[in-house]
Amino acid sequence: MFGALKKAFGAGAKEIKADYSQNKDYLEAVCAASALVAYADGELEDSERSKAIRTITQHPKLGEMYRADVIESTVDAMFKRAKDASGRQLLARELDDIKGREGSMAEDVYLVALDVAMADGTLEPEEEVVLKKLATRLGVDLSKFEF
Numbered sequence: 001m002f003g004a005l006k007k008a009f010g011a012g013a014k015e016i017k018a019d020y021s022q023n024k025d026y027l028e029a030v031c032a033a034s035a036l037v038a039y040a041d042g043e044l045e046d047s048e049r050s051k052a053i054r055t056i057t058q059h060p061k062l063g064e065m066y067r068a069d070v071i072e073s074t075v076d077a078m079f080k081r082a083k084d085a086s087g088r089q090l091l092a093r094e095l096d097d098i099k100g101r102e103g104s105m106a107e108d109v110y111l112v113a114l115d116v117a118m119a120d121g122t123l124e125p126e127e128e129v130v131l132k133k134l135a136t137r138l139g140v141d142l143s144k145f146e147f
Helices: 002-021 025-038 048-057 066-079 085-095 105-117 125-138
Strands: none
Touching: 025 048, 025 066, 025 085, 025 105, 025 125, 048 066, 048 105, 066 085, 085 125, 105 125
16 A cells, blocks of 8 residues: 555656656746846856856756756856847746746746845845846746745
8 A cells, every 4th residue: 555655656746847847948947037137237247157056956856857067058058148138038938938837936936046146145226126027927926935
């Protein structure tokens, strides 16, 4: 009986993991949001890129689903797009790929972006504006994080 329960719960966990990682939408969205907030003031600081890679790699879900080299290459690709207006719009569209999905994906994306914004210890007004836009686009209720 316990074997059957373990098998049933194990299968459910695999299905959840498959939903999150069946493609790179989740990783691309979190990297896109990180890039948008990192370039909010018009330039990228080394601390922001490093914070994005470290936070995503150490994230309980993302770090388990994606290899470190895949995370780093995706961060680099998304950060390159953030240098101009057309690239930033493409990044914003990456967020739409996870909007409305079950689970905490959208919240995770927002919170990683917040961590990147705080990489230098200060939340700049430009970063705050981008974070509010991210929350709106992702449908994240910011009142959940008032603690």
